[in-house]
Amino acid sequence: MQEKGTISIHTENIFPIIKKFLYSDNEIFLRELVSNAVDATQKIKRLATLGQYTGELGDTAVEVSFDAEKKTITISDRGLGMTAEEIKKYINQVAFSGAEEFVEKFKDAKDANEIIGKFGLGFYSAFMVADTVEINTLSYQEGAESAKWTCDGSTSFEITEGTRQERGTEITLHINKDSEEFLDKWKLQGILDKYAKFLPVPIKFGTKTESIEDGVDEKDEKKWKSVEVDNFINTTAPIWTKSPSDLTDEDYLKFYKELYPMSEDPLFWIHLNVDYPFNLTGVLYFPKVKNEFELQRNKIKLYSRQVFITDEVKDIVPEFLMLLHGVIDSPDIPLNVSRSFLQADGNVKKINSYITKKVADKLGELYKKDRKAYEEKWDDIGLFVKYGMISEDKFYEKGKDFALLKNTTGEYFTIEEYQSKVKPTQTDKNDQAVILYATDLEKQDGFIQSANNKGYDVLVMNSPIDSHFIQNLESKLEKTQLKRVDADVAEKLIQKDETYANLLTEDQSKEVKEIFDKAINNKTYTVEVEGLSPEELPVTITMEEFMRRMKEMAATGGGG
Numbered sequence: 174m175q176e177k178g179t180i181s182i183h184t185e186n187i188f189p190i191i192k193k194f195l196y197s198d199n200e201i202f203l204r205e206l207v208s209n210a211v212d213a214t215q216k217i218k219r220l221a222t223l224g225q226y227t228g229e230l231g232d233t234a235v236e237v238s239f240d241a242e243k244k245t246i247t248i249s250d251r252g253l254g255m256t257a258e259e260i261k262k263y264i265n266q267v268a269f270s271g272a273e274e275f276v277e278k279f280k281d282a283k284d285a286n287e288i289i290g291k292f293g294l295g296f297y298s299a300f301m302v303a304d305t306v307e308i309n310t311l312s313y314q315e316g317a318e319s320a321k322w323t324c325d326g327s328t329s330f331e332i333t334e335g336t337r338q339e340r341g342t343e344i345t346l347h348i349n350k351d352s353e354e355f356l357d358k359w360k361l362q363g364i365l366d367k368y369a370k371f372l373p374v375p376i377k378f379g380t381k382t383e384s385i386e387d388g389v390d391e392k393d394e395k396k397w398k399s400v401e402v403d404n405f406i407n408t409t410a411p412i413w414t415k416s417p418s419d420l421t422d423e424d425y426l427k428f429y430k431e432l433y434p435m436s437e438d439p440l441f442w443i444h445l446n447v448d449y450p451f452n453l454t455g456v457l458y459f460p461k462v463k464n465e466f467e468l469q470r471n472k473i474k475l476y477s478r479q480v481f482i483t484d485e486v487k488d489i490v491p492e493f494l495m496l497l498h499g500v501i502d503s504p505d506i507p508l509n510v511s512r513s514f515l516q517a518d519g520n521v522k523k524i525n526s527y528i529t530k531k532v533a534d535k536l537g538e539l540y541k542k543d544r545k546a547y548e549e550k551w552d553d554i555g556l557f558v559k560y561g562m563i564s565e566d567k568f569y570e571k572g573k574d575f576a577l578l579k580n581t582t583g584e585y586f587t588i589e590e591y592q593s594k595v596k597p598t599q600t601d602k603n604d605q606a607v608i609l610y611a612t613d614l615e616k617q618d619g620f621i622q623s624a625n626n627k628g629y630d631v632l633v634m635n636s637p638i639d640s641h642f643i644q645n646l647e648s649k650l651e652k653t654q655l656k657r658v659d660a661d662v663a664e665k666l667i668q669k670d671e672t673y674a675n676l677l678t679e680d681q682s683k684e685v686k687e688i689f690d691k692a693i694n695n696k697t698y699t700v701e702v703e704g705l706s707p708e709e710l711p712v713t714i715t716m717e718e719f720m721r722r723m724k725e726m727a728a729t730g731g732g733g
């Protein structure tokens with residue numbers, strides 16, 4: 174038997190669904206309502222600029238308040254307000270007509286941002302925490318009358334004459350039983366700090382106590398008194414909205430401290446600013462970190478028109494730059510779609526490669542401008558650069574010009590400089606340049622000395638990322654091999670400089686070698702005896718590079 178038909182959907186279903194799906198993220202109701210208030214404020218300002226509103230703007234701060242006894246939270250603005258007709262059009266129709274589509278599609282939505290964006294339900298997120306919501310509003314339009322809308326979360330609403338005397342809108346939430354946690358000063362302050370810290374219109378939330386000077390006492394010492402002042406949440410013009418030419422280093426450092434109060438000063442920063450083919454602003458900082466273990470991902474905050482959205486920037490920022498700190502603001506990053514869609518999104522891809530390019534350009538510029546200063550920073554930034562070169566070919570192409578190699582005597586070389594340096598002295602029978610490196614300066618000290626004595630240079634490659642970086646260089650550099658300093662290769666290199674004399678006779682050397690060979694009794698090791706100088710270790714025991722790598726793989730369970 175087969176039967177076809179449509180499942181009838183009742184609009185009454187919308188609120189339980191909104192509540193259920195937005196529940197885990199229910200604090201964003203405040204973000205949505207405050208953003209609406211900010212939008213309304215920006216609109217009236219624009220109308221005033223255009224001469225379409227000629228009245229007084231007045232104090233345009235948005236105010237958030239709560240009443241623990243009445244169990245209400247109120248968001249009020251001095252924006253453009255709404256007429257009763259506009260409430261019907263913008264508030265009623267949007268959600269109610271969208272209900273059917275919503276019910277059909279809600280199963281695809283993965284988080285609250287998606288639902289809100291897709292269905293224009295910002296305002297309705299209020300019902301996540303409120304049983305009843307009231308709008309009391311007065312439009313800026315000549316002769317407009319105040320209107321009041323009340324809805325108890327069912328599909329019926331009521332519009333009556335409002336009581337508001339001044340232009341703007343006041344939204345009152347009657348907080349439901351499950352959400353009383355929001356009727357708390359610190360809870361609300363925390364949410365506002367998170368989402369509203371950089372909104373473009375002042376956001377006021379209660380008052381705070383401040384100490385101010387109050388003249389001098391008899392002993393001519395300053396007197397202080399406590400006063401209650403308005404508590405403003407936000408900085409309305411954060412540095413990323415300004416032009417780099419208007420900012421000083423202090424401004425950037427101050428902003429960094431504001432974002433990460435506990436962190437050390439960053440090494441340098443990059444101001445992002447594009448408006449075509451997508452819109453993006455922001456400031457990215459290179460943090461000061463000595464090793465991988467200190468690194469923290471997800472320290473970049475994503476904003477959309479100064480509203481905080483998330484600190485989950487995967488896909489927008491290339492993987493290797495997730496270690497940077499800072500802020501990205503773009504209205505062109507789709508917030509209302511799923512993650513898989515985000516990866517495929519054209520703008521997101523462009524943003525991703527733009528950021529990669531900007532970072533590469535900045536590093537190249539720092540390198541060119543002051544090599545010495547750049548070398549001093551290298552120990553901190555080397556990790557990012559190597560990580561980037563390994564993970565993205567495009568970045569390798571740029572990075573190869575400013576990536577530095579450091580040798581055991583503390584000199585720095587670019588890859589090209591280093592290749593030219595070793596070519597004359599460190600070439601094997603097959604005319605391959607051989608770069609020697611040490612992974613453990615203490616344990617391999619004997620080998621380093623021995624190599625240096627032969628006139629060979631040794632690089633320091635002792636951070637965890639270096640083993641990957643070495644493999645990467647090997648695959649990229651032509652006619653060049655990289656060998657660990659304790660590999661048996663040093664003997665096979667063409668020695669240009671034959672000034673070393675063995676202090677032992679040939680027989681003596683042979684004798685010592687036999688003793689060692691017998692004691693080690695393992696063919697994978699090569700024993701060399703040569704007393705080049707009284708201070709030098711006369712015996713070196715090496716393992717062929719290939720064997721060593723095999724052994725390491727066996728020990729770490731493959732991979733690498």
Ligand code: ADP
Nearest residue numbers: 209210213252254263264293294295296297342
């Ligand atoms: P969106 O903000 O994405 O348009 P919302 O559901 O948040 O969707 O709001 C719907 C509409 O209601 C807004 O576009 C606006 O026209 C109107 N609105 C909401 N809040 C206010 C407010 N505080 N002042 C004036 N209009 C508002």
Ligand code: MG
Nearest residue numbers: 205209295296
């Ligand atoms: Mg909105």
